Amino acid sequence: MTATKSIVRTPWSWVPSLYFAEGIPYVMVMTVSVIMYKRLGISNTDIALVTSWLYFPWAIKPLWSPFVDMFGTKRRWVVMMQFLISCAFLGIAFTVSLPHFLIITLSVFGLIAFCSATHDIAADGFYMLGLSQQQQSAFVGIRSTLYRLAMITGQGLLVVLAGTFEPHLGIPLAWSITFGATAFLFAALFLYHRWMLPHPAIDHAVLDIHAQNVWKEFVRTFVLFFKRKNIGSILAFLFFYRFAEAQLVKLVQPFLLDAQENGGLGLSTGEVGVTYGTVGIIALVAGGLLGGYAISKKGLKWWLWPMVIIMHFPDLVFVYLSQVQPTNILLINMAVALEQFGYGFGFTAYSMFMIYISHGEYKTAHYAICTGIMALGMMLPGMVSGALQEWLGYKTFFIWVMLSTIPGFIVAGLVSIESEFGKQSSAA
Numbered sequence: 356m357t358a359t360k361s362i363v364r365t366p367w368s369w370v371p372s373l374y375f376a377e378g379i380p381y382v383m384v385m386t387v388s389v390i391m392y393k394r395l396g397i398s399n400t401d402i403a404l405v406t407s408w409l410y411f412p413w414a415i416k417p418l419w420s421p422f423v424d425m426f427g428t429k430r431r432w433v434v435m436m437q438f439l440i441s442c443a444f445l446g447i448a449f450t451v452s453l454p455h456f457l458i459i460t461l462s463v464f465g466l467i468a469f470c471s472a473t474h475d476i477a478a479d480g481f482y483m484l485g486l487s488q489q490q491q492s493a494f495v496g497i498r499s500t501l502y503r504l505a506m507i508t509g510q511g512l513l514v515v516l517a518g519t520f521e522p523h524l525g526i527p528l529a530w531s532i533t534f535g536a537t538a539f540l541f542a543a544l545f546l547y548h549r550w551m552l553p554h555p556a557i558d559h560a561v562l563d564i565h566a567q568n569v570w571k572e573f574v575r576t577f578v579l580f581f582k583r584k585n586i587g588s589i590l591a592f593l594f595f596y597r598f599a600e601a602q603l604v605k606l607v608q609p610f611l612l613d614a615q616e617n618g619g620l621g622l623s624t625g626e627v628g629v630t631y632g633t634v635g636i637i638a639l640v641a642g643g644l645l646g647g648y649a650i651s652k653k654g655l656k657w658w659l660w661p662m663v664i665i666m667h668f669p670d671l672v673f674v675y676l677s678q679v680q681p682t683n684i685l686l687i688n689m690a691v692a693l694e695q696f697g698y699g700f701g702f703t704a705y706s707m708f709m710i711y712i713s714h715g716e717y718k719t720a721h722y723a724i725c726t727g728i729m730a731l732g733m734m735l736p737g738m739v740s741g742a743l744q745e746w747l748g749y750k751t752f753f754i755w756v757m758l759s760t761i762p763g764f765i766v767a768g769l770v771s772i773e774s775e776f777g778k779q780s781s782a783a
Contacts (some may be wrong), residue, residue, distance in 0.1 A: 378501070507637070667693040
């Protein structure tokens with residue numbers, strides 16, 4: 356890399372936009388696709404099955420993360436993935452109206468998922484290379500905030516955009532325009548980062564004569580992780596803590612969209628964008644912020660059981676909504692906000708537990724393994740949730756979701772956590 360490439364950039368010029376770009380493809384693949392397929396007439400069984408498969412690239416992300424290190428710079432990977440993702444969004448825009456749109460768009464969503472997971476690896480690595488340790492700590496909150504803003508943009512603004520066009524242009528064309536707008540947004544992010552991302556001197560490929568050692572270390576990280584003490588209870592916690600939520604999340608939007616005679620609430624696409632994609636996300640963020648603050652005061656061990664309870668019991672709002680089927684949009688918004696706040700608050704315990712067990716020499720790699728297991732824990736229950744709902748109906752399905760919270764309580768009782776972990780020291 357030439358000296359002219361060593362341009363100093365303020366982190367404010369690229370960190371916020373980089374993590375906004377990291378959030379957009381994830382929310383479009385995992386959430387917005389569910390709404391689009393529902394509006395296009397796909398059954399809940401098929402929606403839950405096919406969109407749950409899209410978790411797979413994130414589940415196996417740790418397996419190909421070494422390739423990002425070995426071939427090319429992190430900067431090049433980031434820019435290349437953003438270009439491919441923008442092209443893929445455009446591909447969905449052009450194919451959503453075709454006769455065999457499901458298999459075509461699903462294939463493109465799979466490409467976006469793979470590129471997005473690769474982008475996550477490269478972006479997180481670039482963040483550590485492009486910032487000092489002090490700057491990394493200072494921008495952690497900025498990263499999280501912009502990622503959540505990306506979720507509001509995807510689940511909220513872009514879904515509202517589709518809902519605005521649907522009555523006038525028809526459902527396929529409305530979603531074609533929406534994904535065209537998403538492609539334009541992501542192309543702008545690609546061009547901006549191609550110009551604005553710095554060129555850290557330490558950002559280089561590691562594929563050299565030591566490549567064989569890299570593979571040995573890669574295998575060793577997995578061996579050390581799975582040789583941990585109490586690995587059985589750790590894996591059970593990572594997989595089952597969100598067992599109920601993995602099923603719920605795939606059916607919330609179809610439930611909100613389905614007509615009253617089909618057991619749903621009959622909301623429009625735009626109303627779902629506001630209720631679940633905006634109000635819900637704001638409540639989710641608020642719950643997460645409060646959860647982080649709570650753990651900093653008394654530690655993860657003290658808060659684990661309250662967080663398990665606060666995360667799971669608000670799922671009862673969907674039992675109520677499915678039984679009563681209210682039409683009051685304010686009441687529906689309040690119910691969704693309550694459930695999302697509880698989820699955000701309780702999920703903090705899960706996030707902190709992953710950090711807790713990722714200590715040691717390979718903390719980054721072990722955390723990546725945890726996120727892969729987390730994705731698998733969302734993928735497998737989610738795959739069958741649609742078929743369960745169509746067999747049981749919404750009323751009984753949400754009761755089943757409440758029963759599915761029981762494993763979350765069981766695994767919380769199996770793990771052991773140091774009493775001081777997560778607690779902010781009095782000197783801080």
